Amino acid sequence: MREAPIKTLTSFDEYLEFEGSSQVRHEYVDGFLFAMAGASDPHNLIAGNIFSALRVAARGTACRVFQSDMRVLANGKGYYPDVLLTCHPDDLGKSLKQHPCLLVEVLSNSTEHIDRSEKWENYQQLNSLRMYVLVHQDKTRVEVYRKLLDNTWQFVAFDKLGEIEFSCVNLKLTLSNIFEDVDLPKP
Numbered sequence: 001m002r003e004a005p006i007k008t009l010t011s012f013d014e015y016l017e018f019e020g021s022s023q024v025r026h027e028y029v030d031g032f033l034f035a036m037a038g039a040s041d042p043h044n045l046i047a048g049n050i051f052s053a054l055r056v057a058a059r060g061t062a063c064r065v066f067q068s069d070m071r072v073l074a075n076g077k078g079y080y081p082d083v084l085l086t087c088h089p090d091d092l093g094k095s096l097k098q099h100p101c102l103l104v105e106v107l108s109n110s111t112e113h114i115d116r117s118e119k120w121e122n123y124q125q126l127n128s129l130r131m132y133v134l135v136h137q138d139k140t141r142v143e144v145y146r147k148l149l150d151n152t153w154q155f156v157a158f159d160k161l162g163e164i165e166f167s168c169v170n171l172k173l174t175l176s177n178i179f180e181d182v183d184l185p186k187p
Helices: 012-021 041-058 112-123
Strands: 026-029 032-035 064-067 071-074 077-079 083-086 100-107 131-136 142-147 153-158 163-166 171-174
Touching: 012 026, 012 077, 041 064, 041 083, 041 100, 041 131, 041 171, 071 112, 077 112, 100 112, 112 131
Parallel strands: 100 131
Antiparallel strands: 026 032, 026 077, 064 083, 071 077, 083 100, 131 142, 142 153, 163 171
16 A cells, blocks of 8 residues: 655646655655655566566667666656666656556555556556556566557466567566566465
């Protein structure tokens, strides 16, 4: 569950100004700022594994991959996804991305509801978005929402086998790649 907002602002521009001088990252939702919590070892390893593979795949292309400290503007709200990939020229060199083709969120007990509801609802408003990936950190499970040619979304869950194709760049990852070095709890 999200904690109470720490500050109320009236505009997204005020948020950007405040965030530029803040020592703590905040997400901006409907005029409210919410402080971002720290992450666990599994969370960081999973996000790092995905980031590293995407970084290698994006080399020599117009795509750039960012991890957790890069903001995305989605439907007037400012979020910090765990991994963000953009290939849009308007996003180059800016600290606020507006045209991601891939967003990854590593789920935790405190953020899962927001990642699945509020963020997903707002992320779907991004015309450039082709994939939204939710990764569990307490079990080997990855959920993928992929935009189809008719602009509908296809859902696929990976629990044991299979390769996840990241279509923005030429990359396929297995669950072993994503969960490398992660100590998952025993069932």
